[in-house]
Amino acid sequence: MGHRLSKIVTRTGDGGTTGLGDGSRVAKDSARIDAIGAVDELNAFIGLLSVETLSPATTTLLSEIQHDLFDLGGELSIPGHAAIGTSHVDRLERAVETLNADLPRLKEFVLPGGTRPAALAHVARTVCRRAERAVVSLAATEPVTQPARMYLNRLSDVLFVLARFLNRDAGVPDVMWRRDRGA
Numbered sequence: 001m002g003h004r005l006s007k008i009v010t011r012t013g014d015g016g017t018t019g020l021g022d023g024s025r026v027a028k029d030s031a032r033i034d035a036i037g038a039v040d041e042l043n044a045f046i047g048l049l050s051v052e053t054l055s056p057a058t059t060t061l062l063s064e065i066q067h068d069l070f071d072l073g074g075e076l077s078i079p080g081h082a083a084i085g086t087s088h089v090d091r092l093e094r095a096v097e098t099l100n101a102d103l104p105r106l107k108e109f110v111l112p113g114g115t116r117p118a119a120l121a122h123v124a125r126t127v128c129r130r131a132e133r134a135v136v137s138l139a140a141t142e143p144v145t146q147p148a149r150m151y152l153n154r155l156s157d158v159l160f161v162l163a164r165f166l167n168r169d170a171g172v173p174d175v176m177w178r179r180d181r182g183a
Contacts (some may be wrong), residue, residue: 021078029069031138036076038131039152043069045124052117055169058162061095065155072148076135099158099165104175110160113175114167120164125159128152 017025018033026032043066050062068088075083112122132152138144167174 021074024079031078031134031141032079035131035134035138035144036073038127038134039069039073039076042124042127042131043073045053045127049117049120049124052120054117054166057157058165061158061162063103064091065158066088068151072151073147075148076138079142082145084145084151086147086150089147089150092151092158095158096154096161099161103161103168108179109173109177110164111177112163112173114163114172115170118163118166118172118174121159121163124162125156128156128159131159132156 013019013028016028018028019025020032046062046066046069050059050066054062068084071083075081113119134142134151135149135152139149164174
C-alpha cells in the first residue's frame with residue numbers, strides 16, 4: 001500500500017478547498033466536508049469512550065464501529081462510492097437486541113448520566129445524531145447511499161442502549177427524567 005500519509009503539511013488547503021478521495025477539490029465548508037467532518041468527530045468520541053474500562057465485548061463492538069465509521073468517511077469522500085452496506089446495519093440491529101435484552105423496560109425518558117462511560121456513550125449518541133443530520137443534508141443535494149444513512153440512525157440507537165447497558169453493568173441506575181419535579 002505504500003506510505004499513504006508521508007507528507008502531512010501540503011498547503012493545498014490554504015485557499016479554502018480540500019481534496020476528495022477521487023482527486024476533485026471542494027470548498028471546506030461544503031455539505032460533503034461537513035458530513036465527513038461530523039463522521040470523523042463521531043469516530044473520535046467513540047475512541048474516547050473506548051479508552052474507558054469496558055468489557056472485552058463492548059471494546060470489540062466499539063472497535064468495529066470505529067472501523068465502520070472510517071469506511072463511511074471514505075464512502076463520503078469518494079462521490080458514488082459505497083462502503084457501508086445493509087450487513088453493517090444488520091450488525092448494529094443485532095447489537096441493539098443483545099444489549100437491550102436484559103435491560104428493564106423504560107417508563108420515562110433517560111437523561112444522560114450515571115457512570116462516566118454511560119455519559120460518554122450519551123455524548124457519542126448526540127454527536128451521532130449531528131452526523132446523521134449532516135449526511136441527510138448532503139443527501140438532499142448529492143447522492144448518498146441508503147445504508148449510509150441507515151447506519152447512523154441505527155448507531156444512535158446502539159449508543160443509547162449501550163449507555164443504559166453500561167450503567168446497569170456498573171450497578172448504577174439510569175438517570176430518569178422526572179416530570180413531577182415542579183417549576
